[in-house]
Amino acid sequence: MSGAIIAPALPGISRHFADQPQVLIQLILTLPALMITLFSPLMGYLADRLGRKPLLLVMLSIYGLAGGAGFLIDRVDLLLTSRALMGVAVAGILSISTTLVGDYLKGPDRARFLGLQSSCMALGGVVFINLGGLLSDWSWRGPFLLYLTGVLLLPYAWAMLKEPHPQSSDPADHVDEPVSIDYGRTALAYSVGMLSMMMFYMFPAQLPFLLSEQGEISGFAIGVALSMAAFTASIVSFCYGYYKPFLSVMTIYVLGFILAGIGFLVVGFTHSYSMAIIGAGISGLGLGVFMPNTTAWLMRITPQRVRGRVFGGFTATRSFSASLSRPLR
Template structure:
């Protein structure tokens, strides 16, 4: 397996497939204000338009555990191929649908397909690589996801300035990747003695570590997704920003996220999993503090940069931690649970932040996110001290 999985076409296919997960929701974030205006006559349009952004997250959360069970039982490639086809068709449906309700149905199908893409792609990476090589590739995966976000968000912002429907075009890129998956990716051999490293011989699942990671993923995503969901409206109120400026601002955070993701394996070689969590949560807390107190666009951008540095460490750290302690036969299910935690947090984000912002304002809402991340960082530091 070493020769084919290290081949450049295999690596590029896995990386480009991974970028589809981050663009699932955030790509259309710059379109939200114009979409709200288009559907102004619809009851609860303000809430429903935000739901268009986050509805995929709920169905990713629902679908991910199912995907995890299926790929552990039947293999990775068939489900990944089907997921890419549904992704392209359902994701682009906003181009031609005039009903907000039907657009939400399309977003639900998109979410189910993203569950298939995200869980399967990450499971393939964990199957192909072990040890430091796995940590390095997971960091590279997170970096590609973030850089993909920069490209898709920036492009989506400019397209949204032309027409709010045009960013839906970007989802069609998934169809181009289907032949790459079919012809380039090898199906991993299950439980072959030659393919299992010493770190994977343990068949017991560390439930406490898995559950704690799931909770951290849920809470961090509730806070993080306030950026794509609320930032366009926050910038509109703050500096009367247009869609392209909002897209650039969100992409700015993802760019800095890519920087730390690329450096993840170097950082991991010097720090423990818990230490990296503490650093990441603290960065997000400081970044959100700047956003909350900002009176100008540059200050918001500075806060987004600091936030991005923390975000870039979280995903590879969680994934590397869980895949390092999980046997191959249960890897799909454990990664499915992690994916559910991530996207359940994204779905819950507007359900929590929108009522809060209506009551205290968006500035104070970002401040509340900063406090939550600071508390999580302090809890992690306490755990570090106690376990030394």
């Protein structure tokens, strides 16, 4: 939701701020990704040092208030400021929530839950991108209201989440031994995460303008096209726990890149709205495997005591690649 939710409103935002450089309009979409890149390592470190739950509750509050502020703001500089602050909050939410999965679960249960988590993230894209498209037809400000869900989730998160015990039953964790990180495999996981996120983020960053060049298309129609990749990704992610026992980490990566590449070729060469939707759906089938596959791999090789820092870095690299997907116009 940090960026894609307002993607259908980008043409309307561009028209409202017609006197502003186009690069600033694009930054409204991608600035949160830049802030996630800068602040995720810090958030991961603070989660390891100060605890997961208190920091997560603070970040949820900032996310909802800073994101929803876009509905009231009528200046580009203030809008960019609120988006930057929201990006800092997203850095904390992504790093801590993924770390908590590793704290709470292990083994096959962890793999199944990571698939469910990634599926919910992608399915949330289907729901909220389409809501953003509907609201953007009403006003370019409308999609910003959806960020208030962060505030609505706050009481539930406070009541349901628990601070994990500092010592883990994970065999990789021995409190009396120095913590070691497998930097080689961690760097490889970071690289794959960067590449897959760059590919996934190209849809909300590029597709609205591509479709607009084909004719007058409503914000809702743009939202439908954007959500197709998220919808098919959610299906593949949901099933991750079922097909993972039969496939290696690298096999899943290869299959994912093949499907994603085919989908991008379809979108890139077609001049049809319906074919663009089909291409986005094919890409989603490939891109949907990357998040749970990489996260499960990292959790398996990372000790609990440094898990927040490792996933803070992982979040940073993925968000950096998302910021690189900004179209140059």
